Amino acid sequence: MKKFKEIFQNKNYARLFFANFTSQMGSTLGLTAFMFYLLDRFSDQPVYASITELMYSLPTLAVFFLVGVFADRMDRQKIAYYCDWITAALSVALIGTILIGWMPLIFFVLFLRSAVQKFFFPAEHAMVQGILKEDDYTAAAGLNQLIMSLFMLFGNGLGILAYWTVGVYGAILVDAVTFGLSALLIRSCRIAEEVRLPNGKHTLKDLNLKLVFRDFKVGMQYILNNKLLSALLAGFIVFGVVNGGFSVMPVFMLKYRLAPETYEELSVVIGMVFGAGILLGSFIATLLSQKIKLYQMIIAGITITGGFVIAASFAESIILFMVLIFLTSLGLPLVNIAIGGWMPSIIDPKMMGRVQGWISPLMMLSQSVTLGFIAYSFPAILKVEMLYWLVGGCLILVGLFYTAVLPKYSRTEEELEKAAAETAI
Incomplete structure (x- = not known):
């Protein structure tokens, strides 16, 4: 516990930690609530719930060759910051698509939201490496594991509770708010340029397909x-x-x-x-x-x-x-x-x-x-x-x-x- 207290005295780490926590919360609550909404509304079509899970995991295969290159070539703080805001906007868009009720459009927005989220964690983890001392890495990994175990214990329960109390729209709106909070925490960090841009400054125009694959x-x-x-x-x-x-x-x-x-x-x-x-x-x-x-x-x-x-x-x-x-x-x-x-x-x-x-x-x-x-x-x-x-x-x-x-x-x-x-x- 003493080691945990020590690394939380690093204000940048504390803000990144809570940004990671709120971002994970945003990716858990709404998805769980939406799955139960589908099971209630389309009880005779459970395949929709399976597709929802697929829309969360499938984007990994679509963007995995990009996320690491972006985290090493672009500003890591900006990647995490804009990922959160874009995901928050897509959460609001998801509410609109549910109101429309066209399932292909709903799943497309879910796919996009998940794909954008995949860029957050490599950038965030890379920043953590740069702001901590080597002796603190294991304690930081322990805290990440604690977050994972807490969401494993209570994540689905919180999602169900949100669905029961505020409905699917309220739960997804909570998602958007947590992503926005995560973005504000990321923005408040004061991180050195060599941590944010370890390979120098690049623009999106520099990241052509040849450079990405190289x-x-x-x-x-x-x-x-x-x-x-x-x-x-x-x-x-x-x-x-x-x-x-x-x-x-x-x-x-x-x-x-x-x-x-x-x-x-x-x-x-x-x-x-x-x-x-x-x-x-x-x-x-x-x-x-x-x-x-x-x-x-x-x-x-x-x-x-x-x-x-x-x-x-x-x-x-x-x-x-x-x-x-x-x-x-x-x-x-x-x-x-x-x-x-x-x-x-x-x-x-x-x-x-x-x-x-x-x-x-x-x-x-x-x-x-x-x-x-x-x-x-x-x-x-x-x-x-x-x-x-x-x-x-x-x-x-x-x-x-x-x-x-x-x-x-x-x-x-x-x-x-x-x-x-x-x-x-």
């Missing part, structure tokens, strides 16, 4: 040439597997084995248990990051998670299953916080945007492959417990891989940093 290629080569960075990014592929698996596996376990009659109600409880574990794990991981090496946290987190995922497949009661799900979720923040705290210290600030731009597509690809595999194999080929064995087994294999390579890569990185420091002297 920079995208340079970013990919930068990642591949840094073995430690490549290994850490593999961790986000693991998160995609976990996200994909756990979006359906607990429900399958309840419906087809433990609670066929009450699986819908219990799935909500399971989600809360999982979120509570993530929240507690975030505090534990932040404390551990001051005591042990980051690669040890990653290895321990992946191995613990994998072990309890496999153990959950043998649960014969709902209570035991919930306990094992809770223990599973405790390990995930160790991985997320360690990777999130380690990456800024090994990435050139001039390349931070392009590296960040790879995270979402990697997670989405692995999540989609996992869901596709589950859709193909269950229940025709695999039983429900086998899904847990496969996901848990993958995690343990990655843990073994990290045990073999991360200590070696970490020592190499430390030696290079030491040599660079001696040369500078």
